[in-house]
Amino acid sequence: MEPILEVKKLRKSYLSKGKPVEAVKGIDLEIRRGEIFGFLGPNGAGKTTTLRMLSSLLVPDGGEARIAGYDLLRQPEKVRTRIGYVSQTGGSDRMATARENLYLQARLYGMAGKSARERTAAMIMAFDLDEIADRKVVTYSGGQHRRLDVALGMVHKPELLFLDEPTTGLDPQNRSRLWKEVWRLRDEGVTVFLTTHYMDEADMLSDRVAIMDRGEIVAEGTPSGLKKRIEEDTIILGLEKNGAVTEQAKQFLTGLPFVREAVQNRDKLLLMVRDGETRLPQILRLLDQHQIGLKTITLSQPTLDDVFMKETGHALHDAEKDLNR
Ligand SMILES: Nc1ncnc2c1ncn2[C@@H]1O[C@H](COP(=O)(O)OP(=O)(O)O)[C@@H](O)[C@H]1O
Ligand SMILES: [Mg+2]
Numbered sequence: 001m002e003p004i005l006e007v008k009k010l011r012k013s014y015l016s017k018g019k020p021v022e023a024v025k026g027i028d029l030e031i032r033r034g035e036i037f038g039f040l041g042p043n044g045a046g047k048t049t050t051l052r053m054l055s056s057l058l059v060p061d062g063g064e065a066r067i068a069g070y071d072l073l074r075q076p077e078k079v080r081t082r083i084g085y086v087s088q089t090g091g092s093d094r095m096a097t098a099r100e101n102l103y104l105q106a107r108l109y110g111m112a113g114k115s116a117r118e119r120t121a122a123m124i125m126a127f128d129l130d131e132i133a134d135r136k137v138v139t140y141s142g143g144q145h146r147r148l149d150v151a152l153g154m155v156h157k158p159e160l161l162f163l164d165e166p167t168t169g170l171d172p173q174n175r176s177r178l179w180k181e182v183w184r185l186r187d188e189g190v191t192v193f194l195t196t197h198y199m200d201e202a203d204m205l206s207d208r209v210a211i212m213d214r215g216e217i218v219a220e221g222t223p224s225g226l227k228k229r230i231e232e233d234t235i236i237l238g239l240e241k242n243g244a245v246t247e248q249a250k251q252f253l254t255g256l257p258f259v260r261e262a263v264q265n266r267d268k269l270l271l272m273v274r275d276g277e278t279r280l281p282q283i284l285r286l287l288d289q290h291q292i293g294l295k296t297i298t299l300s301q302p303t304l305d306d307v308f309m310k311e312t313g314h315a316l317h318d319a320e321k322d323l324n325r
Helices: 047-054 076-082 098-108 113-126 142-154 172-187 199-205 223-228 244-254 276-289 304-312 316-323
Strands: 005-016 019-031 036-040 062-067 083-086 160-164 191-196 208-213 216-221 232-239 259-265 268-274 294-300
Touching: 005 047, 019 047, 019 062, 019 208, 019 216, 036 047, 036 172, 036 199, 047 062, 047 160, 047 191, 076 083, 083 142, 098 113, 098 142, 113 142, 142 160, 142 172, 172 191, 172 199, 191 199, 199 304, 208 223, 208 304, 216 223, 216 304, 223 304, 232 244, 232 276, 244 259, 244 268, 244 276, 268 276, 276 294, 304 316
Parallel strands: 036 191, 036 208, 083 160, 160 191
Antiparallel strands: 005 019, 005 062, 208 216, 232 268, 232 294, 259 268
């Protein structure tokens, strides 16, 4: 099936104090129908610039994009009917109610009064806004406000929804509630392209992820595929006795082909292991065979932070500090 979004060599520079800033340096992207695609990167990476170009709100300096079957540069008005865009700050009128905002949006997309009213009611139900629908937006909590923003982006039934940092500033409870909304949209067949600077969010929420740093895509794949590139897990064994027994355990574990390194600290043994998840049972059997008692065991797998670090040479949140220098 044709991808819903295909981007080649997309780029954009801004002039900042007379100097060009290359915000997006010629990126390629491909998004499949029905997936949740996460765009992970620190502040200033170029995520918003990319999303604004793909939503036809900003003209690229170069490159091409096909979105939902149309050429972004030649048929932007066609593209606009197929996509929804929710900006970082949202697009609601804060002095109006959710119902008024949704109704206006429906009318702007050309729906007649009756169908606009029906669509408004359906969106209020779908996004669980019924209790607050007739209150002014200024009175909403962060989570309610964000749900309305997403609802506004969905009024005209887009095939592809762009969400720019949908959960920034939300507390953990509202964050996971919004994740559920996004999963629900995907289950209804909507393709979702969202940006985030939260590593755990990109990991949990997305089917595929692109990691962006300084205007470039440095890695792309499924969260688990990306983490596999790190290749090493850490296993920490807490043994029953220290001394000679731990030393013995360290000896034979170091000899295993998939153990790269073993470090001992009293009764704790830290192992750097390839494919730790599947090796763990084998390690446990060996300890058993040598009659070495085990008190505790932990397996830590790499995170997308580790992937970011490997690909860019700096930590995700250091990158933000760099920009403020
Ligand atoms: N209107 C603008 N004028 C000048 N520079 C801009 C403008 N918008 C963004 N930038 C710069 O472009 C880079 C990318 O910004 P942005 O796309 O907002 O990144 P992100 O959304 O990942 O935080 C940053 O260096 C930012 O300062
Ligand atoms: Mg942004």
